[in-house]
Amino acid sequence: MNNQSVDEVLLKRGWGKIKWTGSNMRMLQGLSEEFSADKPFAGLTVGVCLHIEQKTASLFKVLAAGGAEVVATGNLGTTNDDIAAALNESGIKVYGKRDDTRQEQIENVRKVLRHKPDLLLDNGADLVALLVEADEFSGQKVIGGTEETTSGGNRIREEMPDKVSFPVIVINDSPLKSFVENKHAVGQSVLESFLRITNLMVQGKRVVVFGYGWCGKGIAKYFKSFGAQVAVVEKDPIRALEAAVDGFRVAETEAILPWGNVYITATGRQGIIRGEHFAHMPNDSVLANAGHFDYEIDVPALVEQSVSVEEPEEAIERCTLPNGRCLTLLSHGRMFNLGGREPKGNSAESMDMGFSLIALSLECIAKSRYNLVPGAQPVPHEINLEASRRMLEIMMA
Numbered sequence: 018m019n020n021q022s023v024d025e026v027l028l029k030r031g032w033g034k035i036k037w038t039g040s041n042m043r044m045l046q047g048l049s050e051e052f053s054a055d056k057p058f059a060g061l062t063v064g065v066c067l068h069i070e071q072k073t074a075s076l077f078k079v080l081a082a083g084g085a086e087v088v089a090t091g092n093l094g095t096t097n098d099d100i101a102a103a104l105n106e107s108g109i110k111v112y113g114k115r116d117d118t119r120q121e122q123i124e125n126v127r128k129v130l131r132h133k134p135d136l137l138l139d140n141g142a143d144l145v146a147l148l149v150e151a152d153e154f155s156g157q158k159v160i161g162g163t164e165e166t167t168s169g170g171n172r173i174r175e176e177m178p179d180k181v182s183f184p185v186i187v188i189n190d191s192p193l194k195s196f197v198e199n200k201h202a203v204g205q206s207v208l209e210s211f212l213r214i215t216n217l218m219v220q221g222k223r224v225v226v227f228g229y230g231w232c233g234k235g236i237a238k239y240f241k242s243f244g245a246q247v248a249v250v251e252k253d254p255i256r257a258l259e260a261a262v263d264g265f266r267v268a269e270t271e272a273i274l275p276w277g278n279v280y281i282t283a284t285g286r287q288g289i290i291r292g293e294h295f296a297h298m299p300n301d302s303v304l305a306n307a308g309h310f311d312y313e314i315d316v317p318a319l320v321e322q323s324v325s326v327e328e329p330e331e332a333i334e335r336c337t338l339p340n341g342r343c344l345t346l347l348s349h350g351r352m353f354n355l356g357g358r359e360p361k362g363n364s365a366e367s368m369d370m371g372f373s374l375i376a377l378s379l380e381c382i383a384k385s386r387y388n389l390v391p392g393a394q395p396v397p398h399e400i401n402l403e404a405s406r407r408m409l410e411i412m413m414a
């Protein structure tokens with residue numbers, strides 16, 4: 018150990034993590050064998066913008082086994098340097114590092130696009146947005162791509178509806194991903210991250226979950242199962258009713274603020290907890306975001322209002338308000354189940370399923386199957402059926 022350089026330690030740790038997690042991703046293992054034989058991506062470059070961590074490494078390796086040249090960067094703050102080092106050593110080009118600024122991250126996305134990828138594997142639609150909006154890439158063609166998240170799907174549909182001339186399969190629209198990953202895996206990992214980062218008790222906490230979509234349902238369920246009292250703020254009346262019949266208190270933001278002491282956003286929308294809300298939260302409340310972008314909690318407003326901000330530990334900021342109350346913000350308002358020390362993200366098995374949907378979707382685009390149309394669209398039903406069969410077989414073995 019003493020004779021090893023920092024780089025060697027980083028590489029050893031990266032490879033160890035990739036091997037351990039990869040051994041639990043059995044759907045991807047199966048696809049790797051099939052793609053090694055079929056080479057569906059022979060001669061194609063896949064440009065990636067996705068968290069760089071041990072599970073995504075297994076996905077990249079499957080694409081490479083299928084003949085792809087893979088060029089990748091992470092989302093803001095979610096690159097694990099040890100995994101990036103191992104992937105770079107294996108020939109998969111990864112740009113970026115964990116503490117990149119937003120500007121550096123955008124530059125990394127640009128670098129990926131400069132490789133002229135044939136297929137895009139996006140998470141939050143940064144690749145798609147830069148490709149269709151930046152002059153530098155005008156005229157650059159791609160065959161198609163996948164978008165992992167609700168937020169990225171919304172962005173493509175709402176912000177660039179007529180600009181995307183290639184099919185983008187939105188993985189989050191798959192019913193499988195909704196319940197396997199967004200509900201159960203996010204529920205589990207958000208609870209795990211709250212415990213790991215704060216080391217606080219969950220029992221008896223008064224947790225307010227913003228958004229009762231798939232992620233919100235999982236978060237509410239897992240905190241309740243650990244003994245928290247849970248309330249839900251949901252703008253869609255049907256989902257609000259669902260939360261009520263699932264046994265949760267349902268309320269408007271302003272009414273529930275003084276009741277809660279943990280506030281977790283999972284809407285995918287901006288400005289859910291805003292400047293006017295902070296003063297109404299009890300002393301020592303915890304604020305955390307599980308949505309894709311770091312804009313659900315207005316962090317700049319919180320910092321501006323605070324008379325002091327201290328960071329006693331990584332991913333914990335203690336903000337003291339003029340009224341003397343102290344609010345604790347986790348992971349700077351970024352997705353906190355990918356923050357803090359030793360972030361785990363969602364479970365290996367759930368991501369095995371989600372990443373198999375990506376791999377099968379990219380294969381179908383590469384082979385021009387199912388008459389896909391330009392723009393954002395759901396995962397073809399045949400792929401959902403295929404992935405369900407494969408996961409069920411593994412679970413029941």
Ligand SMILES: NC(=O)c1ccc[n+]([C@@H]2O[C@H](COP(=O)([O-])OP(=O)(O)OC[C@H]3O[C@@H](n4cnc5c(N)ncnc54)[C@H](O)[C@@H]3O)[C@@H](O)[C@H]2O)c1
Pocket residue numbers: 166167168169189198199203227228229230231232233250251252253256283284285286289307308309310352353354363
């Ligand atoms: N942390 C993770 O690991 C992880 C994993 C998957 C998805 N996500 C992200 O989590 C977010 C939510 O994903 P989802 O699959 O649950 O989406 P979803 O569309 O199923 O649910 C979002 C819910 O938020 C509600 N909502 C929207 N605006 C609201 C508002 N102003 N007030 C209250 N409720 C509001 C919507 O009505 C909807 O019910 C997205 O940003 C997604 O990208 C995070």
